[in-house]
Amino acid sequence: MKNILWIIAFFALTFTGDRLGGLVLENLVSSSEFRYSRMYRGEAAADMLLVGNSRGLSFYQPYMEETTGMSTFNLSYSAMPMNLADALVRDYFDLYETPKYMVVDVTLCDRLNPQLIAGFNCYTPFSKRLYKLIDESNSTVSIGGKVSHLFRNNGEIFQRALYYSNRLDEDWLLDREISARLMKDVQDVDHPTVELVPEMVEQLATLVKFAQEKGVTVKLVVSPYYLPFARKISNLDEMVAQVENATGLEVHDYSRAMDQAFEFGDYQHINVKGSKTFIQLLKNDGVLP
Amino acid sequence: MKPGLPEFFNLSIEAMVFNSVAFFVFILSFLLIYFNLKGRTRIWWCLIGSYVFYGWWDWRFLSLIALSTFVDYYLGLRISQKEDQASRKQLLWISMVMNLGFLGVFKYFNFFAESFSEVMVSMGMQPGWNTLHIILPVGISFYTFQSMSYTIDVYQRKIDVEPDLLRFATFIAFFPQLVAGPIVRASDFLPQFRREIKWDWNRFHSGSAQFIWGMFKKVAVADSLAPFVDHAFFDPVSNSSLHLAIGVFFYAFQIYCDFSGYSDMAIGLARIMGFDFPENFRTPYFSKNFSEFWTRWHISLSSWLRDYLYIPLGGNRGGTFGSWFFMLFFMAIPVVLLSSVWLGIVFVSISLAVFLYARKNPDFKLKTFIYLNLMVTMLLGGLWHGASWVFVFWGFLHGFYQVVQRFAGPAFGKFMSLLHFPAWLKSGINIGLVFFFTCFAWIFFRSPDFDTALKVISGIGSFENFNFANVTNKFWVARGFLLISLLLVIEIAQFKIDFKTWILTKPAFRTASFAFLVWVIAFLGTFGSNAFIYFQF
Numbered sequence: 001m002k003n004i005l006w007i008i009a010f011f012a013l014t015f016t017g018d019r020l021g022g023l024v025l026e027n028l029v030s031s032s033e034f035r036y037s038r039m040y041r042g043e044a045a046a047d048m049l050l051v052g053n054s055r056g057l058s059f060y061q062p063y064m065e066e067t068t069g070m071s072t073f074n075l076s077y078s079a080m081p082m083n084l085a086d087a088l089v090r091d092y093f094d095l096y097e098t099p100k101y102m103v104v105d106v107t108l109c110d111r112l113n114p115q116l117i118a119g120f121n122c123y124t125p126f127s128k129r130l131y132k133l134i135d136e137s138n139s140t141v142s143i144g145g146k147v148s149h150l151f152r153n154n155g156e157i158f159q160r161a162l163y164y165s166n167r168l169d170e171d172w173l174l175d176r177e178i179s180a181r182l183m184k185d186v187q188d189v190d191h192p193t194v195e196l197v198p199e200m201v202e203q204l205a206t207l208v209k210f211a212q213e214k215g216v217t218v219k220l221v222v223s224p225y226y227l228p229f230a231r232k233i234s235n236l237d238e239m240v241a242q243v244e245n246a247t248g249l250e251v252h253d254y255s256r257a258m259d260q261a262f263e264f265g266d267y268q269h270i271n272v273k274g275s276k277t278f279i280q281l282l283k284n285d286g287v288l289p
Numbered sequence: 290m291k292p293g294l295p296e297f298f299n300l301s302i303e304a305m306v307f308n309s310v311a312f313f314v315f316i317l318s319f320l321l322i323y324f325n326l327k328g329r330t331r332i333w334w335c336l337i338g339s340y341v342f343y344g345w346w347d348w349r350f351l352s353l354i355a356l357s358t359f360v361d362y363y364l365g366l367r368i369s370q371k372e373d374q375a376s377r378k379q380l381l382w383i384s385m386v387m388n389l390g391f392l393g394v395f396k397y398f399n400f401f402a403e404s405f406s407e408v409m410v411s412m413g414m415q416p417g418w419n420t421l422h423i424i425l426p427v428g429i430s431f432y433t434f435q436s437m438s439y440t441i442d443v444y445q446r447k448i449d450v451e452p453d454l455l456r457f458a459t460f461i462a463f464f465p466q467l468v469a470g471p472i473v474r475a476s477d478f479l480p481q482f483r484r485e486i487k488w489d490w491n492r493f494h495s496g497s498a499q500f501i502w503g504m505f506k507k508v509a510v511a512d513s514l515a516p517f518v519d520h521a522f523f524d525p526v527s528n529s530s531l532h533l534a535i536g537v538f539f540y541a542f543q544i545y546c547d548f549s550g551y552s553d554m555a556i557g558l559a560r561i562m563g564f565d566f567p568e569n570f571r572t573p574y575f576s577k578n579f580s581e582f583w584t585r586w587h588i589s590l591s592s593w594l595r596d597y598l599y600i601p602l603g604g605n606r607g608g609t610f611g612s613w614f615f616m617l618f619f620m621a622i623p624v625v626l627l628s629s630v631w632l633g634i635v636f637v638s639i640s641l642a643v644f645l646y647a648r649k650n651p652d653f654k655l656k657t658f659i660y661l662n663l664m665v666t667m668l669l670g671g672l673w674h675g676a677s678w679v680f681v682f683w684g685f686l687h688g689f690y691q692v693v694q695r696f697a698g699p700a701f702g703k704f705m706s707l708l709h710f711p712a713w714l715k716s717g718i719n720i721g722l723v724f725f726f727t728c729f730a731w732i733f734f735r736s737p738d739f740d741t742a743l744k745v746i747s748g749i750g751s752f753e754n755f756n757f758a759n760v761t762n763k764f765w766v767a768r769g770f771l772l773i774s775l776l777l778v779i780e781i782a783q784f785k786i787d788f789k790t791w792i793l794t795k796p797a798f799r800t801a802s803f804a805f806l807v808w809v810i811a812f813l814g815t816f817g818s819n820a821f822i823y824f825q826f
Contacts, residue, residue: 003490006796014804021808140310140816150812159764179754185526266527 022149025158029122034164035074036088036157040126045096046073049216051085052105054078055223055268059103060275061170067283070101074170077157081113082200083137084120086207087129098214101289103282105223106243106251109200114138119155121145173272174265178226183261186228193235196242205246219287220251224258224278229267231256252287254278307554308508308816315342316558323562324488332482335459335562342464343428350426353391358461360387361436362454365443369450377444384440388433395426400676428468430673434593436461439475441597448476456482465558469551471569471589478564486563491793496560498792498799503553505806505814510772511547512815514539517765522735525744529759533748535766540735541728542773545574548587572780574727577719578698579690582727590670599666608658615665619681626678660695664688679733679742686730772813 029037038044047070050059056076064072075088085108092099117134118141124131135142145152160169208218220243225233233255240251258264258281263274270278282288306312319338326334344351364384371377439460442448451457460478521528521536528536549570556566569589576582583591595604603609620640624633647654664685671684705715729746736742760766782788792799 002796003493006800010800010803013800014807017804017808018811021812144816148811150808154812154814156764159768163764176754176759179529179759181748181751181753182527188526 018148018150022152025122025150025153026125028165029153029158029161030126032161032165033168034161035169036120036123037161037164039073039075039088039092039095040123042095044073044092046071047099048072048101048103049089049092049099050074050076050103051089051108052076052223053080053108053110055107056080056105057173058223058270058275058278059105060173060272060279063276063279064288067279068288070289073099076105076108077116079111079113079116080108081111081116082109082197082203082207083133084113084117086203087127087133089207089211091127091129093211093214098216100217101219102211102216103219103221103287104204104208106196106204106220106240107194107222109196109204109243110194112137112197112200116157119157121151121155122153122158122161124152173275174269175272176265177262177271178264178266182266183228186226186232186267189229189232189267192229192233194233194239195235196239201243201246204243205248208247208249218249220247220249221282221287222251222253222255224254224264224270224274225256226261226264226267227256227259252282252285254281257281307551307558308504311345320561329455331486332455332459335464336455336462339459339462339464339467343462343467346427346468350429353395353426353429354432354462355458357388357391357433357436358458359454360384361440361461362451362457365440365450365457366452368440368443381440381444385437388437392429392433395429397672397676431470431472432461432467434472434590434673435475438472438593438597442475448479451475451479463559463564465555465562466552466566469548469555470587471552471555471566472593473566473589477567481564484563489563492560492563494792494799495789496557496562497803498557498788499553499560500557501803501806503550503555503557505550505810506546506553506776507550508814508816509810510776511543511545511550513765513772513813514543514546514769515815517762517769518543518735520762520765522737522741522745525741525748528748528761529754529756530749530752531755531757532760533745534755535760535769537728537732537735537745537749539769539773540731541574541724542769542776544731544734545570546776572783574724575720575780576723577716579687579694579723579726582723583687583691590673594666594670594673598669599662602662602665603658604662605659607655608661612658612661612665615669616661619665619668619685622678622681656695660692663691663695667691674734677738679736679739682739683730683734686726686733690726690730768813775809 030041031037035044048064048068050056050061050064050072051074052059053076056074057078059072059074059076061072061074064070073092075085075092077084085104089102114137117137120130121134121141124134124142124145131142134145208220211218222236222240224230230236236253236255240253243249243251258270258274258277260274260277263270263277265271265274279288315338319334323331323334323338340351343354361384364380368377368380371380439448439451439457443450451460456479459482460473460475463473463478466473518536518540521533522540525533552569556569559566567589569587571585571588573582573585576585601609602612602615617640620636623629624636643657647657665688667684667688668681669684671680671682671687674680674683705718710718732745733739733742736745757763788802792802
């Protein structure tokens, strides 16, 4: 009998600890300065919304704001897929006044990423839309999040929220310069391609239409690749055409627009220096107001 | 995936691993019935459960395990009935040929066929065959070794023959350790079927503790380190040197936690069911030399290799024809594969010099044979892990380490004593050195080929961008170090605190520690279909 009671005590302790721990973690997430925490807390009102994957982080907010004179909010995240961006943008539109501008790096249509989507489980207490998306892409994770509130905060997104608990993430961008080894090895890279997922492109088109109906000016761009690498990508033009056909919008292709190695962190990402050049290019071409 | 079920309950074929929902459903239903049965019915239930468990991966390979069982059972009986040594030996050879034949066909056929093709191409010939599409039956290396050890032990009259086919079949297929060990000897396991098994709370507590601890190692530590390691080894050229170094460091803990985690879960489950399995890992990264490392790492395999390979080769007593044969075989491989005449000349010269000197110097001869036997054992141990030259090289490195240790160990010991370091610092240096060289060998073990391994080594050695700013996925790194620290703290605490006794005698401690591990697994574990690394072996 004693043993049974101890087993019951184990379950009770596990459950209570899980709920208490979950509550503490939820408060940590909610009070963080991480972009999504600020957004769901109601502190992210902006004139311009920036959307993308890790390449979307090259919309370096301090320069963006300096160049355009507009307030910005960047929703980008490394390896973010379009369906996740769609949920976040729609949540943003629900929570805030409609922004004037939305700039999207279209390469975020290049993948489905249920793993990253699952990581956003820590924001499900604040967004039914995110919960639905997670449930659709991986029901194990959504059920797991209900069973254990600690599990809900199990992931990189929570850790990042923790990391930014006392600091802003607006200057989140690569600081390094591309290494000599990478520059040398680019010759060995075997014909890379950028393959967009058709359903993600469709979702982008739907989001563009939705935003335009709300009166938002939408700009689609492809941010720069390290030039010797970009020259090896055989299907960049087809990729751009694919997005233009689906959305009916011009895609401003900067994939081969920058040729200074020191402005890149690696083959696919510009660094802080590169971002300044890129934003100036966007401004000069009228992509940014 | 099977259609028509929500994903949570979708018990995919790949998902029948200890850390899956499918397995929890299986084990709960299994144990519920298991403890309500008695005698032979219970053993039947064990066998059925084991075959269901194994058939979940691929039911076609059940025939292989059944065939292996029948043949070794029959041969064991025949060996025990024969009195003359020649007939007994003949029967043993049949068993060896069958077991090694299965391994050869299913595990090594393509490997040797490809290697032989490469040799022929390098000699200007075109081989006239193709490799076959052969699926590796999961766990074949484990149950084959288990089965072989039985017939060898019966042949050597170390154990009595098992007359009961049901017990023997359950011994071969027992599901907790079927697919990834530990390799349990017949002498340890078969007698346990004869004792009465009842529900025992102490067994339940200690078994559950070991199972949860294994789960923590696998789900929280190993699987959390895996993405960073995969990233580092997938494209070593693109990663900075510190990134690669952390990748190797993490891999050392990934493979340890993955494999020892599985062993812990297997041992824990078996204990709940009333069976005692030997320990398979004993904090191996705290070893102060390589001989000690191999008494702490994959103990069931290293002791198997010691008893069934190293000692028959001559062990510490000298050499046999087998020692020379295997050594020459392994030396010939790089010569032929690299088509290097010079390497051949070097090997032949060294071998001749050693041979001639050894003829005149018995002490040197004995040492040479011991080193040869060690090298051969480790080379074959490497090959056991997988059909690839990188595994053989990994085995070579571990053999080499042990030879160097025996050769230069005393001098190193004297050197250390001259420095008058405190004992803890000496131990620390020894542990650090063993860990460093073990990590170096892991690079080859983890790499798909030599090219990748060399890129990782040259990447780390270049020290290019050796700073944390150039490490990508820093959150994986932070999480990895946190979990490794937690693991080490608990493992170090084990040296001082007798957790095993505490688990049984302090229910509050047991309840709190179980809950703590469950919280850590929920909060930091990585869930998905991460199969165990050793399943591929």
